[in-house]
Amino acid sequence: MTVLHLAVELDGDGAHPAAWRRSQHGPAELLTGRRTAQVARRAENAGFTLATFDDALTPPAAGPVGRIGAVERAAFAAPQTSAIGLAPVVATTYTEPFHLASQVASLDHASLGRAGWVVAAAAEPAAAWGRPPVTGDALAREARDAVAVARDLFDSWGDDAAIRDVATGRYLDRAQLHYVDFVGETYSVKGPAIVPRPPQGHVVVIAPDGLVPSPDVALVTSPQRVAGALTFLELDVALDTDISAEERLAALDAHTSWPATGRPRHVGSAAGLVEWLTELAGQVDGVRLHPLVLDEDLPELSARVLPALFEARIATRPRDGASLRSTLGLVRPANRFEVVS
């Protein structure tokens, strides 16, 4: 039986823009470390393999206008968890690839090898960066280049570059440090990185299918297989609680309608979701669930959905201390600068 990997999106109070109205806390509590850690621990205790943290530099069109940066949230959650993967959205259009590579590599060090990076696909606000807008095909170019630079920078340190050779007085082995000399269409990066190679070799790259070459995990919105990557199906999820899922959704929609996300949507019972996920187990490598309201749907997932999948051996709980790569069954990449002859 193939194992279905279970990811969950933890941004804000849930996937619905009015989710905050059903949350068990006030708006101010969302913007705290306490809440950030609590949600990550709940996802880990439920048995999810991976938590993702959506982000953008400017507030969304609907929903809470307050948001802590995703890298900072994931880093705060790192020492509060020990098994779940942590993957922030990091933008690529106007950001400095050198900084973002440092950030996600550092998250991998702080989480002892549990970092992922969700490559942002959404348009970013050029005006906030003071830059001419990048549009159309150029968006994909920036995403592709940023991933290429980051991977080069991850490899710019050999795993054992800190040799501490007392006899010669050398802390570093120069032979294991590499200038990346990346040259793209719009910029170049010299390297090496200022952060040593991440524990996983490369941070796990998660991207919408087709956005960048060879992601580790491709996100899709209909069941399919993407060659060379693990394929995760995106799913919106609203579950029955004391109140039926339809009624819960209708109540939130009365305030703000849930815009079409392009993702298949399950609105109904936990048993129905278990059934659907069981079918999907043969068709995709994993799912990323977007719960309607974290405070309401996460407990249902934790109590009724994941236990049933574990029981049926459709999914497994990640082991404490395991790297995200090992949980996902991904190899630790060889270093591109260290060719074995």
Next chain:
Amino acid sequence: MTDFRFPDAQLHFGVFFQGVNHWTIWSHPDSGSQIDFASFRRMVQTAERGLFDAFFLGEGLRLRESGGRIHDLDVAGRPDAITQLAALAAVTERIGLVATQNTTYNEPADLARRLAGLDVLSDGRAGWNVVTTDNAWTGANFRRGGYLDHADRYVRAGQFLDVARAVWDGWADDWQASDGSSWARPDAVTGVRAQTSQFDVDIVPTLPRSAQGHPVIFQAGDSASGRDFAAAHAEVIFSAHGADYDDALAFADDLRERLIVAGRPSDDLRVLPGTEIVIADTEEEAKEKQRSIRLQQVTPATALAIAGQVWGFDLTGRDADGPLPSEEPVFAEPTGEMGSRRWTDPRSIVAQWREVAESEKLSLRETVIRLGPQRGHTGTPGGLAEKFAYWVRSGAVDGFNVSPYLTPDGLDDIVDKLVPELQERGVYRTAYSGTTLREHLDLRPPLTRR
């Protein structure tokens, strides 16, 4: 009894974790990992046990080089400061968390938000050590590329801070909607529109003020323009004037005068020089310990590298424990590499080195140690506490940013032996009285919030 200028002054300690130079000993058996999270957790928790104000991470945006190659003699490789501090915020309760961040190779929308994120996650414990870069060598790692003229770097830094403060002030204090009709009051968030010589930006802030209002601004400039920048913007100055009393006092007095000129109260800035503290039970043991530390810091290879920067050519392969090189030095153009700076006249430096080496009968390595920076303070816990109490009550310093020479145990002596002696003399807190970094440092509200 002496009448002190500041009889009630309290000493503040921060930790400056540099992570890229020869002052961190890596050859010692007790030297741990420079990158494992466990090392950082151990160090920050020790500092918090010692009631330190802040844990402070350095940053350099290009791996150091000498002679056109990666410099391989010193510790190197460190985490991104804000990311690491956000993780450390989760394993600490009170200590301040300060990130060194560059205004030349960042943009305010992004950096102000990341710092605000650290500030709210830590309930008001964030600080920002503002640094600038003026060389294209660092720019080679960035999309932005290039560099700023030496003079323009402070212009950009000042404008950067103005925009960052506007972003931090973008949310009304009463941003929450009282009737629950919306997540926030519709008019609670004010966009930041800035058009200056360095920026043309339109930013919508995503975070309210933290418990301390804004992150605390640290700065380390030492030139006249650097000191003026500090007097205009900074709340803590991380100076290099912390080894000699007269030098420290002159620096602190100079800053106090500049603060008045800038229209701020003379006590609006904490002066926390960088230092190294070596402690032993007797003065003799302390001196011997310091000597042993210096020899581990300035290895033969490191001595040759430092001398090579003065002479302007590669001295690798020479005998560091032998005499000084007999050749005359050559001028080298500054590039951005380590040691590449605007030397006055290398011939006069070499002449001074030769004079000292000859009169004191020193080897090259001993000369490098003897004439190297006087890094700090060596003594017994009681002796150091007596000295520091005098310094802080006289207004020479407000405290120190300590750079431990060992990772991660380098603070243990200070916390276990020196802090109790300081507490006994009434110049060091016996418990945190506040929760924010601003409160620990006894600072006023942010400059835009008075």
